[in-house]
Amino acid sequence: MFKSGFISIIGRPNSGKSTLLNQLLGEKVSIVSDKPQTTRENILGILTLKEGQIVFTDTPGIHKPGYELNRRMMQTVYNSLEGTDLLLVLVDASTAFGSGDQYVVDLIKERGLPAFLLLNKIDLIRKDKLLPLMASYAGKHTFAEIVPISALERDNLELLTGLILKYLPEGPAHFPEEQFTDRHERFLAGEIVREKLLLNTREELPYSTTVLITRFDESQPEVVVLNCDIVVEKDSQKKIVIGSQGQKLKQIGIEARTDIETLLGKRVYLELYVRVKPKWRDDPRFLDSLL
Ligand SMILES: Nc1nc2c(ncn2[C@@H]2O[C@H](COP(=O)(O)OP(=O)(O)OP(=O)(O)O)[C@@H](O)[C@H]2O)c(=O)[nH]1
Ligand SMILES: [Mg+2]
Missing domain, CATH: 3.30.300.20 (K homology (KH) domain)
Incomplete structure (x- = not known):
């Protein structure tokens, strides 16, 4: 049974969304930097496997808009939620939960879409911090899965791909096998x-x-x-x-x-x-x- 679906990668600026997309694809489709608000537009990343085709959307980091540019960036994030089968919500496990993170949680609740919580950058934290952190997120929302990862070091990415495939509906490939982005x-x-x-x-x-x-x-x-x-x-x-x-x-x-x-x-x-x-x-x- 071949599966396919659309998945948005959302989260606060700098949480590692673009790094994750590039690592999942093994291709650099989205730029990465240590400065927040690097990604300004939605970028598709297409992963075709023998089990299915996963169409990811990398989105701008969710932040309070100050300028028209930022309002458009946020609109882009909201647009990415339309027609999405599953959300990957990234948080930086090495920084404390703040009002910006609460805003992201509220947004997911409001949309009612199935979501995985990905605790990223676990390479930066002590192992014994992980379980309490997972428990605290489990208390904030009913996430379909909570997966600790390191996008940078590729930790748990295969596990993640497997879980995504499990949640995707049966369906045909939407893009040719060799295509990995919609951008020229x-x-x-x-x-x-x-x-x-x-x-x-x-x-x-x-x-x-x-x-x-x-x-x-x-x-x-x-x-x-x-x-x-x-x-x-x-x-x-x-x-x-x-x-x-x-x-x-x-x-x-x-x-x-x-x-x-x-x-x-x-x-x-x-x-x-x-x-x-x-x-x-x-x-x-x-x-x-x-x-
Ligand atoms: N240590 C560590 N650093 C990471 C990891 N993932 C991403 N980073 C770093 O975090 C910074 C931000 O990464 P990006 O992928 O640009 O983050 P983003 O969420 O796409 O950011 P915006 O586009 O600004 O919203 C970069 O310096 C990355 O190298 C990780 O798993 N571990
Ligand atoms: Mg980005």
Whole structure:
């Protein structure tokens, strides 16, 4: 009996949702960083096994929206709950339960969807903390399963895949076997630049930058030519991204090019520009243009 279904991965920012998706697929479809609010759009990850096809949706971290960008990110999370067979709710087991986590629990209760609670990052906590933590979550909601995992170290991921298959209905594959995401290479290339930008910046910069691929030229046999705008909100931020003598931008470019070459399996010529667009996070037309 072949099974199939749609599964949303939800949780607070930084809980490890994108790391989990990449590890489950064995492919990098979603960028990861140590800064919260890394993922800004829903990204599908498709896992086809002999027993069935699991279509995961990686979603932005659930947070209180301050800007129009963040309101849209949250809307994206709510959209992902429609037509979902099962939720994977990630929590960071190494941080204390707070009001943000309560908000996530309330959201699940309200929607009434079957949900697994995944206690992630168990590599960071003492073994004897685990059982009390599982018991405390069991008291907050009737989760279908509570599974301790380490997405980073792949702990319990096979067990998790098995449990997911158990809960999925019988059904046909919705995507071809070799397809592992709904996103095209142009989007993934832009995300890679944004990931390197996040990894190389601090404080408010990760939140106030975005990336636009303005040219994706595959017409040459040997090399793909990419032009990319890094958008910031202020001149001072532009200076930081460029760095003294252009060092920071150069570093971001080198790191991004290497990963994009791996993605495309071709040499890449990548040109980065830094552009100031005041208040872009509250500009609906600009935000529309990012999609
Ligand atoms: N130690 C440890 N770190 C982890 C684990 N899973 C994820 N991380 C780290 O946690 C940070 C956040 O990971 P992401 O996968 O970007 O988290 P996310 O939930 O997708 O975050 P947003 O997209 O911002 O909502 C990164 O630094 C990861 O390397 C884990 O199992 N153990
Ligand atoms: Mg993410």
